[in-house]
Amino acid sequence: MPSLSFRDDFSVGEISEIEESCREAASSRCSLFVDQASTDDCQGRAKVGQPLNCISLTYFFFLSTFQELDENLVESLTSILGEKRVSLTEPVREQHGRDEGPYEPMPPQMVVFPETTDEVSEVAKACYSFNVPMIPFGTGTGLEGGTLALNGGVCLDLMRMHGIGDVHAEDFFVSVRPGVTRLHLNRFIKDHGLWFPVDPGADASLCGMCATSASGTNAVKYGTMKENVLNLEVVLADGRVLHTAGKDRCTKKSSAGYNLTNLFLGSEGTLGIITEATLKLHAIPETMLSAICSFPSVKSAVETTIQIMSSSIPVARIELLDEEAMKACNAYSKTDYEIAPTLFFEFHGSEASVEAEASLVGDLSEANGGSGFRYAKTPEDRSKLWKARHDMYYAILSTKPGYRAVITDVCVPVSQLETMITETQHDFNVSGLSGPILGHVGDGNFHSFVMFDPEDDSQLKAARELASRMARRALALKGTCTGEHGVGWGKKPYLDEELGGVNVDVMRQIKAALDPKNLMNPGKVF
Numbered sequence: 001m002p003s004l005s006f007r008d009d010f011s012v013g014e015i016s017e018i019e020e021s022c023r024e025a026a027s028s029r030c031s032l033f034v035d036q037a038s039t040d041d042c043q044g045r046a047k048v049g050q051p052l053n054c055i056s057l058t059y060f061f062f063l064s065t066f067q068e069l070d071e072n073l074v075e076s077l078t079s080i081l082g083e084k085r086v087s088l089t090e091p092v093r094e095q096h097g098r099d100e101g102p103y104e105p106m107p108p109q110m111v112v113f114p115e116t117t118d119e120v121s122e123v124a125k126a127c128y129s130f131n132v133p134m135i136p137f138g139t140g141t142g143l144e145g146g147t148l149a150l151n152g153g154v155c156l157d158l159m160r161m162h163g164i165g166d167v168h169a170e171d172f173f174v175s176v177r178p179g180v181t182r183l184h185l186n187r188f189i190k191d192h193g194l195w196f197p198v199d200p201g202a203d204a205s206l207c208g209m210c211a212t213s214a215s216g217t218n219a220v221k222y223g224t225m226k227e228n229v230l231n232l233e234v235v236l237a238d239g240r241v242l243h244t245a246g247k248d249r250c251t252k253k254s255s256a257g258y259n260l261t262n263l264f265l266g267s268e269g270t271l272g273i274i275t276e277a278t279l280k281l282h283a284i285p286e287t288m289l290s291a292i293c294s295f296p297s298v299k300s301a302v303e304t305t306i307q308i309m310s311s312s313i314p315v316a317r318i319e320l321l322d323e324e325a326m327k328a329c330n331a332y333s334k335t336d337y338e339i340a341p342t343l344f345f346e347f348h349g350s351e352a353s354v355e356a357e358a359s360l361v362g363d364l365s366e367a368n369g370g371s372g373f374r375y376a377k378t379p380e381d382r383s384k385l386w387k388a389r390h391d392m393y394y395a396i397l398s399t400k401p402g403y404r405a406v407i408t409d410v411c412v413p414v415s416q417l418e419t420m421i422t423e424t425q426h427d428f429n430v431s432g433l434s435g436p437i438l439g440h441v442g443d444g445n446f447h448s449f450v451m452f453d454p455e456d457d458s459q460l461k462a463a464r465e466l467a468s469r470m471a472r473r474a475l476a477l478k479g480t481c482t483g484e485h486g487v488g489w490g491k492k493p494y495l496d497e498e499l500g501g502v503n504v505d506v507m508r509q510i511k512a513a514l515d516p517k518n519l520m521n522p523g524k525v526f
């Protein structure tokens with residue numbers, strides 16, 4: 001049986017050989033997944049060949065092989081967790097073989113619901129001894145297919161692992177289990193005068209956010225998960241339990257050995273299962289002031305952003321929404337903002353400092369042609385504004401019912417943002433596709449959701465080409481193909497190009513050291 005292959009250059013002959021091997025391996029379930037945008041020859045072959053399956057959005061020829069689950073493993077997992085916390089049923093498997101991105105579901109063979117670290121460890125030991133893949137699952141809000149069970153296996157739904165530890169208000173930290181989401185935590189710690197600022201649009205699990213190294217609108221001031229996690233408890237593939245900063249340690253800094261915490265941040269379930277995260281907390285600012293301002297063009301809004309960032313004005317948030325995004329925002333969130341390229345701002349600090357910063361930003365905006373600078377001061381107005389921003393993915397999807405979107409998430413040095421966005425807009429104009437631009441521009445990070453009709457192959461191909469040009473343009477401008485959503489399954493084609501062969505080799509070596517049987521979320525990241 002050939003091993004897993006991630007290539008985009010299989011010849012028709014090679015595909016036939018792989019098919020033959022699949023047929024010979026009678027005890028294996030095996031499918032070859034094919035990228036629709038690959039060579040015409042291979043595409044044609046894929047459509048007629050059996051057991052080839054064609055899924056529309058993958059970028060590779062990908063051979064997925066998996067054994068039927070051994071009855072003894074099922075029995076063993078059932079005895080660890082009890083019958084009610086294991087499931088082999090189709091709806092439950094289906095629900096866990098997807099995320100919120102555009103990829104076709106690939107269900108696991110079994111879903112289990114552990115409640116404690118010991119149970120996760122026992123499940124891992126059992127899967128390890130039966131050589132069965134393990135896929136951690138949080139709230140399933142990922143956008144790059146990270147939870148798809150490419151090789152079958154057992155999905156560990158971690159949302160029943162509840163628990164928020166003691167709030168250490170003086171030392172600004174708290175530990176959370178995987179079942180805790182960011183909004184849940186923020187409600188819990190509010191009365192201590194504390195908050196956790198990392199805010200992807202979705203109400204994601206905090207351990208899932210560790211796994212993808214998430215960020216969001218507040219990263220300009222507070223950083224991403226990488227700057228806000230002090231320690232992680234991780235169950236390794238063989239069931240051993242690791243504390244990345246040492247058990248119960250929670251200091252702001254340490255020079256003791258390698259930074260294993262950051263190794264697991266962004267590892268997307270490929271190195272281990274995060275069963276607890278110790279998070280850095282922040283004091284709720286005395287005053288938070290939001291504002292929005294319209295601009296004559298995206299270019300002038302981006303120029304304003306660059307000037308604000310290079311003047312070191314300590315903004316907490318700067319978000320760009322282009323004209324199309326603003327239309328979608330008003331329609332979905334029932335807001336009445338002007339339909340024009342717009343910047344959303346927020347300032348955190350004392351009453352005097354936020355007013356001074358807002359006034360400076362107002363002046364800079366005006367000097368770049370900005371108009372209608374208006375504040376959202378009350379908690380209700382602020383939360384309406386930011387909820388509308390966080391809901392933009394759904395707002396944009398709802399503009400074309402039945403359409404799907406290729407998701408882009410590029411990040412470039414802020415000084416390159418204008419080139420990046422102007423060239424992307426030009427691409428959109430030429431392609432005739434629709435794709436609002438929005439994003440966390442204070443960090444040089446933005447998204448476009450490139451809409452396509454899934455019934456129309458030519459639209460899908462054009463959307464994919466456009467997204468791919470965007471990713472490569474970001475790389476050419478010394479940026480990255482993913483600022484925050486992760487590589488998952490969808491961004492794999494760019495990893496080598498972005499990081500280089502030696503880098504990816506070292507990652508593979510680290511993976512092999514921690515997960516020698518390649519059982520942790522196999523097929524993701526590289």
Ligand SMILES: Cc1cc2c(cc1C)N(C[C@H](O)[C@H](O)[C@H](O)COP(=O)(O)OP(=O)(O)OC[C@H]1O[C@@H](n3cnc4c(N)ncnc43)[C@H](O)[C@@H]1O)c1[nH]c(=O)[nH]c(=O)c1N2
Pocket residue numbers: 099100135136137138139140141142143145146147158178199200201202204205206207208209210211212213214215216217268269270272273274275390391393394484485488521524
């Ligand atoms: C509307 C909307 C808006 C946004 C976003 C999504 C949606 C639907 N996202 C993406 C998403 O919310 C983000 O990637 C989360 O970190 C995913 O967390 P989940 O718990 O949902 O992980 P999910 O269950 O989707 O899993 C994601 C990956 O992490 C792994 N994983 C999950 N839990 C794990 C654990 N405990 N241990 C090890 N591995 C684990 C999984 O195996 C998978 O590979 C985002 N993101 C962002 O960074 N910025 C943003 O602005 C937004 N905005």
Ligand SMILES: CC(=O)C(=O)O
Pocket residue numbers: 201389390392393439447
């Ligand atoms: C989807 C996403 O990352 C955003 O709206 O910012």
Ligand SMILES: [Mn+2]
Pocket residue numbers: 201216439440447484
């Ligand atoms: Mn985002």
